[in-house]
Amino acid sequence: xxxxxxxxxxxxxxxxxxxxxxxxxxxxxxxxxxxxxxxxxxxxxxxxxxxxxxxxxxxxxxxxxxxxxxxxxxxxxxxxxxxxxxxxxxxxxxxxxxxxxxxxxxxxxxxxxxxxxxxxxxxxxxxxxxxxxxxxxxxxxxxxxxxxxxxxxxxxxxxxxxxxxxxxxxxxxxxxxxxxxxxxxxxxxxxxxxxxxxxxxxxxxxxxxxxxxxxxxxxxxxxxxxxxxxxxxxxxxxxxxxxxxxxxxxxxxxxxxxxxxxxxxxxxxxxxxxxxxxxxxxxxxxxxxxxxxxxxxxxxxxxxxxxxxxxxxxxxxxxxxxxxxxxxxxxxxxxxxxxxxxxxxxxxxxxxxxxxxxxxxxxxxxxxxxxxxxxxxxxxxxxxxxxxxxxxxxxxxxxxxxxxxxxxxxxxxxxxxxxxxxxxxxxxxxxxxxxxxxxxxxxxxxxxxxxxxxxxxxxxxxxxxxxxxxxxxxxxxxxxxxxxxxxxxxxxxxxxxxxxxxxxxxxxxxxxxxxxxxxxxxxxxxxxxxxxx
Amino acid sequence: xxxxxxxxxxxxxxxxxxxxxxxxxxxxxxxxxxxxxxxxxxxxxxxxxxxxxxxxxxxxxxxxxxxxxxxxxxxxxxxxxxxxxxxxxxxxxxxxxxxxxxxxxxxxxxxxxxxxxxxxxxxxxxxxxxxxxxxxxxxxxxxxxxxxxxxxxxxxxxxxxxxxxxxxxxxxxxxxxxxxxxxxxxxxxxxxxxxxxxxxxxxxxxxxxxxxxxxxxxxxxxxxxxxxxxxxxxxxxxxxxxxxxxxxxxxxxxxxxxxxxxxxxxxxxxxxxxxxxxxxxxxxxxxxxxxxxxxxxxxxxxxxxxxxxxxxxxxxxxxxxxxxxxxxxxxxxxx
Numbered sequence: 001x002x003x004x005x006x007x008x009x010x011x012x013x014x015x016x017x018x019x020x021x022x023x024x025x026x027x028x029x030x031x032x033x034x035x036x037x038x039x040x041x042x043x044x045x046x047x048x049x050x051x052x053x054x055x056x057x058x059x060x061x062x063x064x065x066x067x068x069x070x071x072x073x074x075x076x077x078x079x080x081x082x083x084x085x086x087x088x089x090x091x092x093x094x095x096x097x098x099x100x101x102x103x104x105x106x107x108x109x110x111x112x113x114x115x116x117x118x119x120x121x122x123x124x125x126x127x128x129x130x131x132x133x134x135x136x137x138x139x140x141x142x143x144x145x146x147x148x149x150x151x152x153x154x155x156x157x158x159x160x161x162x163x164x165x166x167x168x169x170x171x172x173x174x175x176x177x178x179x180x181x182x183x184x185x186x187x188x189x190x191x192x193x194x195x196x197x198x199x200x201x202x203x204x205x206x207x208x209x210x211x212x213x214x215x216x217x218x219x220x221x222x223x224x225x226x227x228x229x230x231x232x233x234x235x236x237x238x239x240x241x242x243x244x245x246x247x248x249x250x251x252x253x254x255x256x257x258x259x260x261x262x263x264x265x266x267x268x269x270x271x272x273x274x275x276x277x278x279x280x281x282x283x284x285x286x287x288x289x290x291x292x293x294x295x296x297x298x299x300x301x302x303x304x305x306x307x308x309x310x311x312x313x314x315x316x317x318x319x320x321x322x323x324x325x326x327x328x329x330x331x332x333x334x335x336x337x338x339x340x341x342x343x344x345x346x347x348x349x350x351x352x353x354x355x356x357x358x359x360x361x362x363x364x365x366x367x368x369x370x371x372x373x374x375x376x377x378x379x380x381x382x383x384x385x386x387x388x389x390x391x392x393x394x395x396x397x398x399x400x401x402x403x404x405x406x407x408x409x410x411x412x413x414x415x416x417x418x419x420x421x422x423x424x425x426x427x428x429x430x431x432x433x434x435x436x437x438x439x440x441x442x443x444x445x446x447x448x449x450x451x452x453x454x455x456x457x458x459x460x461x462x463x464x465x466x467x468x469x470x471x472x473x474x475x476x477x478x479x480x481x482x483x484x485x486x487x488x489x490x491x492x493x494x495x496x497x498x499x500x501x502x503x504x505x506x507x508x509x510x511x512x513x514x515x516x517x518x519x520x521x522x523x524x525x526x527x528x529x530x531x532x533x
Numbered sequence: 534x535x536x537x538x539x540x541x542x543x544x545x546x547x548x549x550x551x552x553x554x555x556x557x558x559x560x561x562x563x564x565x566x567x568x569x570x571x572x573x574x575x576x577x578x579x580x581x582x583x584x585x586x587x588x589x590x591x592x593x594x595x596x597x598x599x600x601x602x603x604x605x606x607x608x609x610x611x612x613x614x615x616x617x618x619x620x621x622x623x624x625x626x627x628x629x630x631x632x633x634x635x636x637x638x639x640x641x642x643x644x645x646x647x648x649x650x651x652x653x654x655x656x657x658x659x660x661x662x663x664x665x666x667x668x669x670x671x672x673x674x675x676x677x678x679x680x681x682x683x684x685x686x687x688x689x690x691x692x693x694x695x696x697x698x699x700x701x702x703x704x705x706x707x708x709x710x711x712x713x714x715x716x717x718x719x720x721x722x723x724x725x726x727x728x729x730x731x732x733x734x735x736x737x738x739x740x741x742x743x744x745x746x747x748x749x750x751x752x753x754x755x756x757x758x759x760x761x762x763x764x765x766x767x768x769x770x771x772x773x774x775x776x777x778x779x780x781x782x783x784x785x786x787x788x789x790x791x792x793x794x795x796x797x798x799x800x801x802x803x804x805x806x807x808x809x810x811x812x813x814x815x816x817x818x819x820x821x822x823x824x825x826x827x828x829x830x831x832x833x834x835x836x837x838x839x840x841x842x843x844x845x846x847x848x849x850x851x852x853x854x855x856x857x858x859x860x861x862x863x864x865x866x867x868x
Contacts, residue, residue, distance in 0.1 A: 179673050187753035201834060290753045292744055292831025298575035364745050364830040514677075515833045518753035 009077060016046050028467050028480075029073065029080025037070070037085045037094050044072060044083060044097050051076040053395060055384035056097070057469075058495035059107035060480045061115040063143040068092050068115055072104075073467060073478065073495075078402030080467055087117065089142075096122040103384025103503060107495075114141040114218075129211035129532060140219055176204060179514065183212050187290060187518040190528035201514050206506045214532040221492040226252055226461055229489065231322060233479075236494065237530040238319055239279045242271045243472035244479075245324035248492070250405060251468035251481040252326050258457055262407075262449040264328035269407040269444050270341075271314060271323055272470070273437045277348070278307040279473030280430040280437075283525040284355070287427055290518040291368040296358070303351050306344045313337055328454025338445050345438050352434055359431055369424035373508035373520035376421055383503040387475015388429045389524055393421035399471040411443050423516075426523040460487050472497055474525050496530035551634035551808065556626055559812065560776045561591040566816060567779070567823050574827040591776075598769035606670060606762050613669035618763065618770035621662040625777040628655040632784045633710045636794050636807040647707045653694055656740070656781070660686050663774065667759025678758025681749040681834055682742075688841030689739040689746075692849040696736060699729040699856045700789040713793025721792035725859070729852045730790045734818075736845060737782045738825055739837065742775070745829035746837055783818035787811060791818075 010025045013033065017023065022034040035043050048054045054076040062069045064086065072083040087094050096119040098105045108119040109128040116139040119125060127134070133154060139145055176197045183191035191212040197205040217236055221229045234245040246268060253260060260268075285300030308318045315323035315331055323329050359365065375385070380393035390397050398415045400408040416432040418425040463485035470477045475497030484490040501524045509517055546552055565580060565588050572579025580587025605611055631638045631648050638648075645651075660682060667679025700722050701707050704715040716722055723730045739746040749758045757763075760771050787793060796810030832840070 177673055179677070186756055288830070292747060292751060292753075293829070294571075294744075295575045295827045296830070298577060302576055362830070364832060367832060367836055368830050513833060513835065515748070515751065515754050 009079060009081075012050060013047075013081070016050070017043055028071070028082035028084075028465060032082045032084055034084045037087050040070075040072065040083065040085055041095050041097055041100060044074065045100055047074045047076055047081060047083070048101060053077075053381055053397070055381055056101050056104045056107065057384070057476065057500075058478050058480070058493065059104065059111050060491070060493040061111040061117055061141065062482065062491040062493075063089075063115070063141065065143075068117060068142075070094065070111070070117065071480070072097070073480070075397075075476075078397070080403075080469065082467065092117045093120055094118070095120050098122055101384065102382050103500065105503065106499060113139075115139050116142070127211070129214045131211070140216060181517070187521065188528075189286075190526075192526075192528045192531070196509070196514065196517065198514055203509050203512055203514055203517065206509050208502060208506060210502070210528065211532055213529055217533045218492050218494060222489060225459065225487045226326060226489060227459070229492065230325060233492070233494070234320055234322060234324070236496070236533055237527055239282065239527065240275055240472040240474065240477070240530070241320045242268075242275045242324060243470050243477050244494070245322075246272065246406070247468050247470040247472075247477050247479040247494075248481065249324045249326050250470070251466045251479050252461060252483075253457075254466035254468060255461055255464040255481065255483050256326070256457055258327055258455065260328055261452045261455060263332075263451045264453045265407040266444050266448050267314075267329045267333050267453060268324065269411070270333070270441050271311070271321060271329070272406060273441045273444075274307055274311050274314070275321075276437050276473040277434060277441075278304050278311070279525070280434050281307065283522065284359075284427060284430060287369075287519065287522045288365075290522045291365065293365060296365075300355070303348065306348065310341055310344055313340060325454060327457040328452070330454070332453045333448065338448075341445060342442065345441060349435070349438050352431070352438075356431060359428060366424060368516075368519055369427060369523070370420075370422055372423040372516045373505075373512060373523065374420070374422045375504050375508050377419075379507055380421070380504065383507060384500055385475075385504045386500045387471070387473075387497050388433065389426055389475065389501050389504055391415065391417045392425035392429045394419045397476070399469045399476050403469060405468070405470060407444060410447075411440055413440050413443075423519050423523040430525075460485070461489075474498060474527060474530070475501065494533050496527070496533065498524070498527045498531045501526070502531065547630070552630060553626060555634075556629050556777070556780070557773075559815075560773065560780050561595065562588070563780050563783075563816065563819050564591040564776045566819055570820055570823045571827055574824070595769050595773070598772070599766045601765040603765035603767060606672065608671035609762065610669040610671065613665055614762075615767070617662045617666035617669065618767045618774065621659045621666065622770045622774045622777065624655050624659040624662065625774055625781055628652045628659070629777065629781050629784060631709060632781075632788055633713050633793055634784075634808060634811050635804040637710060645708065648709050649697065649701055649707045649712070652709065652785075653697060656778075657686075657690060659774065659778070663759060663771075666763075666771065667761075670759070670762035672762045674756040674761040675759050678749050678755045678761065681755070682759060684834060685739060685742070685746065685748055685837060688838045689736050689845065692732070692841065692845045693736045693740055695846075695849040695853050696729055696733045697785070697789065698853060699726055699733075702853075702856050702860050705860075709788055710793075713788050713795065716792040717795035721790060723790040726790075726852070726856055729856065730786075732845070732849055732852055733786060733790065734821065734825075736849075737786065738822060739841070741779050741782050741822060743822055744826040745832045747826075747831055748834050748837060751831055779819060779822070780815060783815045783822070784811070786818045787814040 010031050013023055013031055017033055024032045033043060054074060057073040057075050057080065060071040066089060067086040068089055070085050070087065074081045074083060094117060096108060098108060106128065108122055109125060111117045112119060112125050113128050113130050131154060135150065140147060176199055179196040179198045180193065181196060182188050182193040193209040195207040196203050217232060221232055224232055230245055230249060233248045234241045236244050281300050281304040285297045288296030288300065311321055312318045314333065315321035323331060375393045377394045380390050380395050394417055396415060396417055401415055413436050416429050416436065418429055461483040463483055465482040467480045477497055478495040480493035482490040505521055505524055508520055512520065548554060569579045580590035583589040583593040605614055631652050664679045664683045667675040700712045703722050703725060704712040706712060742749050760768060763771055791814045794807035794811040796806065
């Protein structure tokens with residue numbers, strides 16, 4: 001693991017970009033580069049060339065009144081570097097970077113949808129999260145957007161987001177049949193649509209359409225206080241709820257420059273790892289269901305249940321734990337609970353031996369997952385894939401090591417990587433991460449510092465902005481928070497791991513069998529509730 | 534007067550026991566056994582509400598489906614869409630009628646010299662009708678599910694038939710009742726040709742569309758498969774066809790390898806004991822197939838076809854050759 005060195009990175013940037021942009025070290029990640037909008041391609045190209053593993057994390061757009069601010073958050077050497085630029089509101093045009101880094105595709109489409117920025121040269125700047133019949137020239141994330149009456153207008157209109165469900169022959173090639181997966185489909189637990197162009201049993205093309213559960217959380221967060229937002233943002237996703245809450249809370253704490261007590265950091269670590277445990281158990285079981293291995297599914301979900309009980313023991317809630325708060329956690333860890341947690345973890349560890357054996361040795365399971373949906377390391381980097389999916393392709397990325405938060409800087413643990421990049425590797429990475437998570441929780445319990453578990457923070461947050469990253473069970477979760485000095489945030493941007501991982505599915509599904517689509521898809525552990533926000 | 538009595542027994546045999554009514558309720562019972570076993574193996578409860586231990590659940594499901602509205606899609610080939618599920622079901626039941634459930638087939642004098650081939654042909658026709666039912670629904674999922682039924686069927690039909698010839702060779706006869714009877718006179722063929730039994734069970738797993746071969750029912754890939762557009766009574770018939778097929782498959786195993794309706798204990802009223810042994814053996818085979826189902830993940834269609842053509846077919850030919858060798862050289866030494 002290369003030790004990230006802030007000064008060397010900044011000096012490299014000074015050397016390479018100092019002439020064209022204004023570099024502000026230590027802001028929005030390791031550094032912020034302020035540039036003219038015309039230079040975006042050039043600067044991002046330089047940043048990408050600086051590191052083989054560099055990729056784009058997110059593209060945040062925000063309304064600055066006369067102008068629209070755009071922030072490209074680039075990950076280079078495991079650290080965030082933000083490229084900041086502005087375009088005018090009347091003519092919001094900027095050159096696309098999708099050809100330089102294909103992973104930017106969805107980010108640009110989302111910004112086009114919500115802020116009306118036109119990315120010149122983008123291959124397909126169609127609707128991504130908003131409905132097809134959403135009024136033109138109404139961009140919800142602009143501060144002057146008039147959203148009154150839109151919902152009734154949408155209800156009246158003939159909502160034709162679903163053009164065809166019947167058997168339909170493609171115009172271009174008569175042998176291709178359109179198979180539509182979703183919005184309602186047994187392989188998807190949540191509504192999204194993927195149109196598969198199928199020749200016999202081979203998938204020739206995939207067209208995604210997300211946004212079916214878009215709830216406008218980013219917009220809603222602007223109308224609530226910071227403390228209310230913690231609970232709103234937690235509800236973006238049921239499974240990785242604590243991760244969402246912590247990412248937001250961490251960003252606000254960065255703006256406030258709050259020091260979180262040690263005990264709170266350790267308790268947060270336990271809650272996050274419990275999140276990871278039950279999320280990984282869920283997806284490993286669900287993978288069994290998708291490949292027709294119902295017994296495995298039932299067993300794994302049975303063994304996931306004690307983890308939910310532990311979450312309840314620790315936080316008072318089974319699913320949405322509501323345990324994170326700005327300045328610490330809401331509930332202390334009771335001493336008498338520690339042995340209970342340890343007992344359950346020991347039981348789970350024993351059961352994991354059984355699952356390790358099963359996953360690695362059961363032939364029918366391996367036949368369905370090995371060499372299915374292979375994602376090469378190069379593609380993984382190009383498509384900006386995160387989390388276990390990237391690690392299964394051999395990309396060494398883990399926010400817990402790159403930029404330690406909570407108590408991860410003080411806890412010894414391994415990053416699990418594999419090199420195959422197939423569905424099997426993606427599942428095995430998660431299987432091994434469960435073992436690591438158990439180790440982390442046990443270490444945390446043994447080394448729990450004493451002291452307060454929260455500090456009081458002011459309700460009104462000083463003006464400022466911050467980005468924060470957390471390694472959620474599905475990968476790197478990214479939040480951007482901007483404060484304008486009131487009790488309400490100016491802008492909250494959420495980039496979820498599944499949003500970054502969907503391009504990987506599109507890449508790996510093409511050319512494979514239609515029977516492999518569910519197994520391949522579930523190995524990304526997709527969460528559409530996260531994706532759409 | 535005598536003529537009328539004979540007629541009564543004929544109707545009784547065809548309609549009540551061991552004919553239609555018995556087969557229907559036995560099928561529902563097997564369905565319950567299957568669901569219960571699968572649930573217990575997966576650490577679930579399974580059907581538990583209707584009747585003691587949920588034993589009436591399959592009947593309740595059937596009645597519920599029959600009482601529901603039926604919708605025929607506008608694009609469907611309506612005539613085929615309506616007829617095929619019922620036809621497939623009746624052909625399956627008809628095929629079971631030839632099996633010696635209580636010592637002789639349901640229609641007393643209907644068993645003939647080549648009824649083994651006839652029953653296998655009926656199974657083929659029923660499967661083809663299922664394909665037609667999916668194809669007629671004009672739905673992409675239905676069409677893909679139906680084509681999968683046919684593709685898979687082409688793979689296992691030949692091995693299945695070759696393996697079904699094993700007991701025929703051993704008995705020296707193509708009549709099902711003679712095959713069963715000769716096992717009673719000698720020993721069950723499972724002891725003589727255990728390899729053929731194992732192969733037959735594996736092939737049967739494919740013919741019954743169960744894991745690891747339940748590709749036409751892969752709901753995560755093809756939603757409902759050929760059943761996608763069906764609802765109400767016709768869906769009930771499709772479900773029944775599948776369940777009857779399981780009973781038929783198990784009954785074939787019993788007749789071919791497990792000694793048919795003949796068991797170690799029987800006295801007094803022979804029909805009772807024949808039926809009892811037959812039912813018990815069929816249940817045993819159903820439990821076995823369900824056990825296999827729970828142990829495996831679903832394979833992919835190309836993997837199944839490869840397995841069928843490259844492994845199962847050569848193996849069944851070898852098995853047949855071994856059987857012939859046994860009949861020719863080993864048998865005369867024993868008898």
